[in-house]
Amino acid sequence: MKSLAIVATHPVQYYAPLYRVLAREPGLELKVFYHHLPCDRDQGVEFGKPFQWDVDLLSGYTHAEGPAAISGLLDELLAHRWTAILVHGWSDSFSRKVIGRAWRTHTPIMVRGDSHLHTPRPLWRRWMKYPLYRYLLPRFSACLAVGTWSAQYYRHYGVPNEKIMMSPHCIDTERFAGQAASLRPLRAMIRSTWSLADDDFVFLYVGRLSSTKRVQDFIAALARCSESRVRIHGLIIGEGSLRESLERQAKQCFAPIRFAGFLNQSEVARAYAAADCLVLSSSGEETWGLVVNEAMTCGIPCLVSDQVGCGVDLIIPGING
Numbered sequence: 285m286k287s288l289a290i291v292a293t294h295p296v297q298y299y300a301p302l303y304r305v306l307a308r309e310p311g312l313e314l315k316v317f318y319h320h321l322p323c324d325r326d327q328g329v330e331f332g333k334p335f336q337w338d339v340d341l342l343s344g345y346t347h348a349e350g351p352a353a354i355s356g357l358l359d360e361l362l363a364h365r366w367t368a369i370l371v372h373g374w375s376d377s378f379s380r381k382v383i384g385r386a387w388r389t390h391t392p393i394m395v396r397g398d399s400h401l402h403t404p405r406p407l408w409r410r411w412m413k414y415p416l417y418r419y420l421l422p423r424f425s426a427c428l429a430v431g432t433w434s435a436q437y438y439r440h441y442g443v444p445n446e447k448i449m450m451s452p453h454c455i456d457t458e459r460f461a462g463q464a465a466s467l468r469p470l471r472a473m474i475r476s477t478w479s480l481a482d483d484d485f486v487f488l489y490v491g492r493l494s495s496t497k498r499v500q501d502f503i504a505a506l507a508r509c510s511e512s513r514v515r516i517h518g519l520i521i522g523e524g525s526l527r528e529s530l531e532r533q534a535k536q537c538f539a540p541i542r543f544a545g546f547l548n549q550s551e552v553a554r555a556y557a558a559a560d561c562l563v564l565s566s567s568g569e570e571t572w573g574l575v576v577n578e579a580m581t582c583g584i585p586c587l588v589s590d591q592v593g594c595g596v597d598l599i600i601p602g603i604n605g
Contacts, residue, residue, distance in 0.1 A: 286367045287313040289357060291382050293372070294322050295341035297549055298574055301456040304344035317357050318349035319378045330492050331546055332523040338548040339459075354378045361385045368425070369393040392425040396451055398571040400433035400593055401440055417441040430572060431597040453594070455577045463553035464582035474558045478542045484517045487587075488559035488579070490552060493524030496569035498589070500526075500533060505565075507539035516540060521547050521555045556582035564588045580604065 288306070292299065295318060307314045324334035348356070358381060360366060369386050371379045371393065386393040405413075421427065421441040428451035429435035438448050467474065472482050480486055489502050499520065506518045518541040520530070527543070534541040547555060556562075562579035564570065568591040576586045576594050586605040588595045599605040 285311055285313055287365070288315075288368050288370060289360075289366045290314070290316045290370045291319075291354070291357070291372070291379055292316060293319045293376055293378075295337075297337050297339060297341060298453070298455055299372075300339075300341040300344075301459075302454065303347075307345035314345055316345060316347040317353050318347060319351075319354065319376065321349050330494070330524065332493075332525060332527065333546060335546065335548065338550045351378075354382070357382060358385050361389050361391055364389065364391065366391060370428075371395050373397050374420075387423060394426040394428055395421075395424050396428035396430070397437075398430045398434050398453065398593060400437050400568075400571060402433060402591055402593075403568040403571070414441070422447070431593060433593050433596060452597070453572050453574055453577065455574060455581065457577075457581050460553060460556075460578055460581040464557060467553055467557035468583075471557055474554050478519060478544055478558065480517050480519065480542065480558060481515070484515050485561075486517050486519055486559045488519045488521070488555055488562050488584075489564070490521045490547075490555060490562065490575045490578070491564070493520075493522050493526045493530060495526065496567050498565045498567055499530055501565045502563050503530060503534050503539045503541060504537065506541060507534075507537040510538070510540050517542065519544060519555060519559060521545070521552065552578070553582060556584060559584055562586040564592055566592050576605075 290303065303314065303316055306312065324336055327336055328334040369382060369391055371382060373395065374380055374383060383393060418441050421438060421443050424447070427438040427443050427448050429438060429448055430451060430453040435448050475482065487506065489499055491497055493499055502518065506516065509516055518539065520541060520543050523546040531543060544555065556579055561584055562575065564573050564576060564586065566573065566589055570592045572593040573588060576588060576598055579586050580598065586599065588599055588605065
């Protein structure tokens with residue numbers, strides 16, 4: 285029996301389905317160690333409103349949470365309790381402690397991340413990072429890349445090809461595809477709730493309303509397109525610090541936009557059912573863009589900027605986006 289311990293900061297809606305699949309793997313004992321379970325306020329800090337994800341993120345696999353759980357894992361590493369460890373990065377103190385203990389006990393440890401070299405960084409910071417990361421990253425037993433840019437990132441810091449393994453970002457495709465199929469016949473009714481006409485071409489944005497998402501570009505583009513009198517509308521799903529300023533921008537430039545606010549996981553498929561195309565115009569801070577996975581699973585094409593991490597892997601220009 286092989287055993288795998290996974291270390292994560294908190295439950296994430298995109299990771300829980302993967303953990304459930306791993307937990308069903310014959311001959312594998314899996315346990316996920318969370319640093320904490322966030323409260324409503326912590327969960328919603330970037331969205332501008334307290335909330336909890338309304339889908340189950342904790343069933344179907346064994347887990348533990350809190351500093352005591354992480355301390356227990358550190359002790360178990362000394363006893364060689366685990367065949368291997370997986371961490372989702374090294375930016376937090378808990379993960380760094382686990383990485384250090386794994387290296388000292390010669391326990392195989394893997395890292396999975398979506399960092400890439402297209403994220404804007406000052407030159408001095410890149411110079412300072414390079415020798416440190418060039419020393420640290422090759423020490424992992426394996427580096428799991430979520431896509432092409434992620435693999436390039438590992439190679440840049442000296443990780444040999446034989447240690448780089450593809451582990452693509454994914455979503456609960458069964459749930460999203462099922463919801464899309466059931467909602468498609470209700471498309472006209474769903475549109476009417478946001479005052480969208482049946483013959484409108486609807487461009488959709490889903491995510492936080494923050495500067496790195498460049499929603500202001502989305503609004504400006506819709507305003508310009510609407511000048512040609514084509515039947516288009518924008519639908520913005522999300523909350524954030526820029527909502528008021530974005531609403532003012534839309535009003536001032538007469539952009540045909542509906543702001544629908546935050547939709548939780550069980551509700552967001554309604555937006556995909558109502559839309560004709562997803563737009564993600566983010567800057568290089570968008571390491572992947574899992575809303576693109578969601579939109580494609582629901583059957584709509586996507587327009588993404590050339591700084592969105594998933595673009596090179598998921599977008600086939602002229603075919604699906």
